[in-house]
Amino acid sequence: MTTSINYQQLKSPHLIIIGGGFAGIELVKQLSGKPIKVTLIDKNNYHTFQPLLYQVASGGLGPDAIAYPLRKLIGRIPNIAFRMAKVEEIQLENQLVRTDIGDFSYDYLCIASGSATNFFGNKELQENSMELKSIPQALDLRSKILQEFEKAVSGTESGKLERILNFVVVGGGPTGVETAGALAEIRKHVLPSDYTELDKTLMQVHLVEASERVLAAMSENSSQKAKEFLEQLGVKVHLKTAVQSYDGQLLKLSDGRTMETNTLIWAAGVKGEVPAGIEASNLGRGNRILVNGFNQINGYENAFAVGDVAFMSADEKYPNGHPMVAPVAVQQASLFAKNLQRKLAGQDLVAFRYFDKGSMATVGRHKAVLESFGIKMQGYLAWLGWMFLHLMLLVGYRNRLVVFVNWLWNYLSYQRAIRLITRPYTGKQSKGK
C-alpha cells in the first residue's frame, strides 16, 4: 500500500478515541486510511471479547483466545496510532486528555470507555464479591473456583463443606445465566472426574434475580425456556429475589432467607465507566454520559461518547437509553465515523437509530435461546447458532481458530480443559473495568 498518509506527519484533524472495546475497534476499522490523525488510548494493550469472559472464568478458554492485541489490529494502518495509557482526566474546555504517560490535545474526542460493574453503592458487597468484566477478573474467578474445590478436598477451612461448595450468581442477564450454566456443567462433568473424593451433590449453584424472569431483554417464552434449561442442569433459580447483604460468607436475601457461600459472583448491574473530568451535570442514569442524537456531549460540538458509556434519549424507540450491549456500541461507532467525516466535509450529521438484530444466551451443552428478526430458536439449533455467531464476532482469524479448537475439544471430552490456578486468588480482585 502506497500512501501519503502518515500518523507522524498528520497534524490535524486529530481524533482521540478512549477505549479499545467494541466501539473502539469498530472506529479503527472505519477510519483506517482516512485523512484523519487518530490516537487510540486504552489502559490494556488488547481488546477484550467480553461475551466469552465467563468461559475463561470457567476454564473452557484461555485468555489469549478472547483477547486481541490492539497493535495487531492497528499495526501498519498509516493514520492511526495506539497508546497504552490510563486516562487521568479529560478537560473538554481545553480539548485535552491527561494520562499517566502525558497529555494529548485533540480536535475531536470520542469517549468509548465502556462500563464497569455496578454495586449500587454497596461497599461491603463490592469488597466481597467477584466481578466478571475483565481478563484479570475472569482469571481471578477461575482461580477462586478451583481454590474452593481444593479447600473442600483438603478440609482445611473450618466450617461447613456446603459453604465452600456453594456458588451464588447474582443477576439473570446473559452473563449471569451463562456463568451459572457453566458452573452447573463443572459440577456435572469436572467434579466427578477430578475430585473423586468429593460428594458432588454437595456443590450447589444458585442464580438470584431481582425481577420476575431471567433474560428480561428477551421474550417471556425464551426467559421461561432458559429457566428450564438452568433447572435441568441443577441450578437453583431464585426470581423476585434481591441481595440485601453479603459479608463474604453469609448472604442475606430480600425475602429474609440466608445462605452461606464463599463465592458470590455479581453480574447484576453495570454502569458507565466515565473518565474523570466530565461534570456531574453531563451524567445520566447508570452513570452514563448524556449525549444528543448524534452522540455529542451536551455543549461540545467536538466531543462525543459512544457505546455503554453514552446515554441517549433521542432515539424514539429507546427513550430510556439503549441497552448496554455490544451491537449498540458498534453501530454508534460506525455512525460516528461517518458523522465525523460528514462534519469535516461541512455536511449535516445523521441521527442515530439503533437497529436491534436480536439477542441470545447459552446455558450449556445443546441448551441456548436465540431471538433474531422474529425468529425464536431454543435448544440445539439455538446453541449452534450462538456458537457460530460468537465465532464470527470474535476479532481475528487466529482467535476464531483457537476458540473453535478449544470448543471442539471441550465438546468431545465433556471437559473444561484449562483448570489452572495460574495465579492464586488472594482475596483482592482486580477492581474496575
Add this chain to the structure above:
Amino acid sequence: MTTSINYQQLKSPHLIIIGGGFAGIELVKQLSGKPIKVTLIDKNNYHTFQPLLYQVASGGLGPDAIAYPLRKLIGRIPNIAFRMAKVEEIQLENQLVRTDIGDFSYDYLCIASGSATNFFGNKELQENSMELKSIPQALDLRSKILQEFEKAVSGTESGKLERILNFVVVGGGPTGVETAGALAEIRKHVLPSDYTELDKTLMQVHLVEASERVLAAMSENSSQKAKEFLEQLGVKVHLKTAVQSYDGQLLKLSDGRTMETNTLIWAAGVKGEVPAGIEASNLGRGNRILVNGFNQINGYENAFAVGDVAFMSADEKYPNGHPMVAPVAVQQASLFAKNLQRKLAGQDLVAFRYFDKGSMATVGRHKAVLESFGIKMQGYLAWLGWMFLHLMLLVGYRNRLVVFVNWLWNYLSYQRAIRLITRPYTGKQSKGK
C-alpha cells in the same frame, strides 16, 4: 474399570511424592493402579512443561498450552490422590511432611521438587533480573518485554531509548539460546508490524555466556552452529564473559565493559529446590540432595530424591552428578517406581544408570541443532525434529493440539500472536520455582 484399590481405604504402604514435574508425573503413570497409597503434593495444581516456557514469555504460546492440570492426570486413578499444598518442612526422622494444609505421614518419601534459579548469592542481581522457571515468571517476562516496547513508543522514561530496547540474556544453555533467538525474531517480525513508529535497529539482543561456547552439553560443532544461527538473527553473542553486577539499569561485565539495559534475563544457573528440613550435611554441589545409586537419601532406607534436586555420584559415567534435565528426572522416577515395588516384594534395588538420548535446542525459524545417538542435525531438519519431539513430550493430547495449532499459525503468519500484557509487570517477579 472395576478395582478393589481405593485411596481412602488403602492405609499402607503410603508414598508421598513432592513435586508434579517430569519426575512426579512419571511416578503417577508408573504407580497407577498399584497396591500403594500415593499422595502427590505440589504447590501448583498443574504440571509445567518447562522447555517451552520461553515461548510463553515471547508470546508464541499461552500458558494453558504448556501447563497440564495435575487432577486431570490423576483424576480417576484409584490409588493416587493430589493435594495442592506448600511443603513447609520435611521431618525424615518422624516420616512426616509438614505443609500449609496440614501434616502428612508417610512410609516412603520421594522428593521430586526440581530446581530453582541460581543467582550464586548475588542479591542485587536476583532482585533486578528476570527468571524463567515458572508460568507466572514467563507471563511476567512477556509483560515486561511488551511494557518496554510501550515505554519506548510513549517516550515517558527519561534516559536513552537504547537502554529500554536493549535485552540481555545471560546463560548459553538451551533456555538462554532459545530465549535470545525468540527475542531476535520479535525484533525481526513483530517490531516492524506492531511498532511502526520505532526504529527497529535500536532494539538489541545480547547473549552473555561465561564459558567458551554456547550449548556446552553438545558437541563443539553444534555449539558453533548455534552461535552462527544466533548471529544470523542479529543476536550479539559474548563468550568467555561473566556478569559482575547489575543494578536494574547498568550491567557490568567481567571484561570491564558495561551495557545499559532495563531487562536482564538470568538463565545462567539452577540449583536444587530443597524443602526445609533436609540437613546441610545431606546437600551437595548446586544445593542438591546427596543420594546413593538407588536415589536413597543418606541414612534413610525409605526416603528418596529424584531428578534435578538429587545429586548422585554413583553413576560411573557421571561422577560429578547428572545434568539437571528432564530425561534424568523421568528415568530416575521410572526406576524408583520399579525399585519401590521391588523393595515391597523383598527384592534388591537396581542401581541407576542414565541413558543419554541426546539433546537439542532451537534458535529460530528453520534454525536448530539436535544430537541423538551419534546423529547430528542442524538447520531445517533439526528444527522439524525439535518440534516433533516437543509435541510428543508434551503431556496430554489437548496441549499437543493447542501447541500444534499455535505453532502452525505463528509459522504461517511470522507472528507471535499472544502479545498480551494480561497482568502488568510491576517490578516484583514471582520468585522461587
